[in-house]
Amino acid sequence: MFRSIVVLLSAAIVPFVQAEDCPQNTQEVALAIKTLTASSSCKFAIRSGGHTPYAGASNIEDGVTLDLQYLSAVEYDATNNAVNVGPGAQWNDVYDVLEPLGVMTTGGRSSTAGVRGLTLGGGISYFSPEHGLVCDNVREFKVVLADSRIVTASQTSNPDPLTVLKGGNNNFGIGGLVIYPESTIQEHFKALIKFADRIDENPRGSAIVMPVYQSSAGADLILNAYDYAEPVPRPAAYNEFLAIPGNISDTTGIRNMSSLAAELAGATTHSVYFGTLTFANDLRVMTKAHEIYMDVVSNLKVKGKGDWQIYVLYQPLPPAYWRQSVAKGGNSLGLEHFGDQVLCLYQPYISWQGAEQDALFEGAGADLVNRIRGYAESIGADNPYLYLNYADKTQDPLAGYGAESVKRMKAAAEKYDPVGVFQNLVPGGFKISTV
Numbered sequence: 464m465f466r467s468i469v470v471l472l473s474a475a476i477v478p479f480v481q482a483e484d485c486p487q488n489t490q491e492v493a494l495a496i497k498t499l500t501a502s503s504s505c506k507f508a509i510r511s512g513g514h515t516p517y518a519g520a521s522n523i524e525d526g527v528t529l530d531l532q533y534l535s536a537v538e539y540d541a542t543n544n545a546v547n548v549g550p551g552a553q554w555n556d557v558y559d560v561l562e563p564l565g566v567m568t569t570g571g572r573s574s575t576a577g578v579r580g581l582t583l584g585g586g587i588s589y590f591s592p593e594h595g596l597v598c599d600n601v602r603e604f605k606v607v608l609a610d611s612r613i614v615t616a617s618q619t620s621n622p623d624p625l626t627v628l629k630g631g632n633n634n635f636g637i638g639g640l641v642i643y644p645e646s647t648i649q650e651h652f653k654a655l656i657k658f659a660d661r662i663d664e665n666p667r668g669s670a671i672v673m674p675v676y677q678s679s680a681g682a683d684l685i686l687n688a689y690d691y692a693e694p695v696p697r698p699a700a701y702n703e704f705l706a707i708p709g710n711i712s713d714t715t716g717i718r719n720m721s722s723l724a725a726e727l728a729g730a731t732t733h734s735v736y737f738g739t740l741t742f743a744n745d746l747r748v749m750t751k752a753h754e755i756y757m758d759v760v761s762n763l764k765v766k767g768k769g770d771w772q773i774y775v776l777y778q779p780l781p782p783a784y785w786r787q788s789v790a791k792g793g794n795s796l797g798l799e800h801f802g803d804q805v806l807c808l809y810q811p812y813i814s815w816q817g818a819e820q821d822a823l824f825e826g827a828g829a830d831l832v833n834r835i836r837g838y839a840e841s842i843g844a845d846n847p848y849l850y851l852n853y854a855d856k857t858q859d860p861l862a863g864y865g866a867e868s869v870k871r872m873k874a875a876a877e878k879y880d881p882v883g884v885f886q887n888l889v890p891g892g893f894k895i896s897t898v
């Protein structure tokens with residue numbers, strides 16, 4: 464089914480099937496599901512972009528990886544103002560088709576992230592403050608069910624998946640990365656809090672504050688991403704950020720979506736840890752989180768070997784992301800329960816080389832998340848939501864969707880997958896049956 468509620472990894476596991484054996488079309492995906500489920504003992508994985516970092520999410524050992532890389536066609540449908548996207552496409556494939564036509568869609572901020580995984584988990588786009596999450600802009604999914612039937616799931620009879628933003632432009636707007644010394648962190652947190660609180664006044668603006676340490680550079684820095692979906696120089700939304708002096712580098716300018724997405728392309732040569740936490744848009748939590756981060760990084764500086772990096776992302780999770788969900792057909796994330804609360808989405812992104820260092824770096828990520836959660840809880844600034852696309856395998860993002868949503872997902876899983884194919888034969892990812 465379209466929401467198989469699996470999350471898989473993509474570490475260096477030798478593919479079980481050769482690339483030529485991968486399905487080339489929907490009928491072949493259905494045939495693969497039929498074949499794989501016939502014995503009811505062969506475990507398998509589903510891989511779209513393959514960007515989930517932990518091993519076993521979108522691949523499998525002693526099983527079959529259903530790699531959807533050949534289903535990557537992207538077609539713009541001008542009549543319906545939509546773009547039809549195969550599950551194997553990455554966001555750069557989408558932007559390469561749309562950008563020359565002068566249209567755009569709600570999509571990932573990194574060229575290399577996969578379209579399907581990002582969409583199934585929610586999907587945060589530069590256009591989300593104005594148009595909502597990526598999943599809420601999908602008009603129709605083509606789905607292969609557990610019994611191998613091919614069905615469509617849609618709100619309307621419109622035959623195409625992603626709604627295209629009219630008036631989308633070759634020149635996405637103003638965007639880029641700005642680097643500052645770590646000593647300015649308090650000013651960044653204060654600016655981010657105001658920015659998030661005022662996002663409705665300026666729904667074209669996005670900002671991410673990222674403390675960063677790279678072993679190759681050897682300096683504690685802050686890397687901010689500013690992106691404004693209109694080519695306006697120095698938008699007022701960024702006044703507080705623009706008042707922070709002393710930046711070390713600045714790539715902001717009038718840019719197109721593909722060049723901005725390429726600037727945030729993911730690493731392919733390193734192991735990666737993702738983890739996530741949501742808390743109130745509160746300076747006390749951010750200040751404490753940074754104190755804990757500096758402590759964790761000082762330990763990594765002593766023990767980490769070779770080339771490694773840590774980024775921790777602070778980004779607004781404002782009501783603007785969920786306000787339109789219900790009107791657009793609803794989703795499973797349960798965010799509407801947070802009403803008018805402005806939240807902060809936190810994500811450590813750590814990369815390193817060498818399996819012997821997995822415990823050190825994965826442990827550092829878990830330590831950050833657990834200590835910060837502990838502090839947020841102690842002052843009542845915690846929040847149960849965990850963004851699935853950023854979650855580590857040890858976390859339980861589906862539980863954070865809330866009881867009502869969990870009940871609905873369990874019922875859907877039982878209705879469309881009564882034998883539990885996606886619960887039992889697809890071990891990767893987060894399973895609704897275990898929530």
Ligand SMILES: Cc1cc2nc3c(=O)[nH]c(=O)nc-3n(C[C@H](O)[C@H](O)[C@H](O)COP(=O)(O)OP(=O)(O)OC[C@H]3O[C@@H](n4cnc5c(N)ncnc54)[C@H](O)[C@@H]3O)c2cc1C
Binds near residue numbers: 468471511853
């Ligand atoms: C560099 C980088 C930048 C990112 N930027 C953003 C961003 O801007 N916004 C954002 O919201 N997120 C972002 N993410 C997170 C991203 O949304 C997740 O990593 C997402 O899972 C990627 O999708 P994928 O198709 O590449 O992953 P995969 O690992 O292929 O899939 C993810 C999960 O979904 C399952 N799945 C995939 N395809 C299907 C299918 N067709 N049917 C059923 N199940 C399926 C897989 O089995 C797996 O469990 C980023 C990640 C990276 C690494």
Ligand SMILES: *[C@@H]1O[C@H](CO)[C@@H](O)[C@H](O)[C@H]1NC(C)=O
Binds near residue numbers: 562718719721722
């Ligand atoms: C996007 O910008 C890049 C870098 O400036 C440029 O090379 C590319 O041609 C642009 N793409 C389109 C479709 O305009």
Ligand SMILES: *[C@@H]1O[C@H](CO)[C@@H](O)[C@H](O)[C@H]1NC(C)=O
Binds near residue numbers: 704706707709712713
């Ligand atoms: C970065 O610093 C330069 C040089 O001082 C300045 O011109 C630029 O506006 C700064 N950028 C931001 C985003 O503040």
